[in-house]
Amino acid sequence: MNTVLIIGAGGVGHVVANKCAQLPDIFQSIHLASRTKSKCDAVAEDVRSRTGISITTHSVDADDVPATVALIREIKPQLLINVALPYQDLTLMEACLETGVNYLDTANYEPRDVAKFEYSWQWAYQEQFRNAGLFALLGSGFDPGVTNVFTAWALKHHFDEIHTLDIIDVNGGNHGKAFATNFNPEINIREVTAPCRHWEDGAFRET
Structure with a gap:
């Protein structure tokens, strides 16, 4: 069974959840998590009403690596799709490395307190992902992507x-x-x- 964990229940997370639900042959089990579970529940209900697909929802702080690791180990996804805030990219990449899960995001990392975005921080993880036999696809949103x-x-x-x-x-x-x-x-x-x-x-x- 292919399981996906989507982190982030904003506008982009809403779209991603719907798109995953439209591909039931690829994603047999969809999980959606964010800091506010009620947002996840609202997205899940919209997806169910549109597609008939049920999504399991969770609460997690994407800044908290141990909490994210615990959630990943509970769900056991093959892929984590990160549509949270760009300054949470590195913590989610750390959680994926610790649990052996593939990673995908839609926006490159930028520090929380500096309006500067570039890929160097994430590229620094390339060898770790390669050595772990994991895939990390960066910046796969609309543009770039x-x-x-x-x-x-x-x-x-x-x-x-x-x-x-x-x-x-x-x-x-x-x-x-x-x-x-x-x-x-x-x-x-x-x-x-x-x-x-x-x-x-x-x-x-x-x-």
């Missing part, structure tokens, strides 16, 4: 060369509110107020 896959596919199958790629990241639909961020408000505000890094003349520039 699936947009990289779409671009590689387009270049391989439809174009001789691509010089410029614009990715437009927006919300769809009408949520009835005057303003809403397109994902976690804290992280969104940190990102839009951080210095911009872009590629120019063969190097990354910061402005």
Whole structure:
């Protein structure tokens, strides 16, 4: 039986839970955990109403490695999908290493008190995951993530060369509110107020 543990019950966790439920041949057992179990319960009920699939919910603090390890050992998943906050990536990677579970996230690590995000902190775990025979897929959200896959596919199958790629990241639909961020408000505000890094003349520039 393939078991998945999803950490995070926000908007992205909601989508991930629904997507996993749509793949019952791959994910026979789905578990959803966050600090607030009632959020998990609401997501699980929505998934059940849409797909008929039941999700087991749990409460866990993703900053607490021993608590996360205990939950993983109870559930025994083959994969942990991390859609919690980006500054919880390393603690969840530590828990996966300790329990021998594969890891996937949608956003690269950034420190809790500094609006700076890059992959070097997570890449430092590469040898540990390799030596443990585990897989860690980083940054597999929309952009970067699936947009990289779409671009590689387009270049391989439809174009001789691509010089410029614009990715437009927006919300769809009408949520009835005057303003809403397109994902976690804290992280969104940190990102839009951080210095911009872009590629120019063969190097990354910061402005």
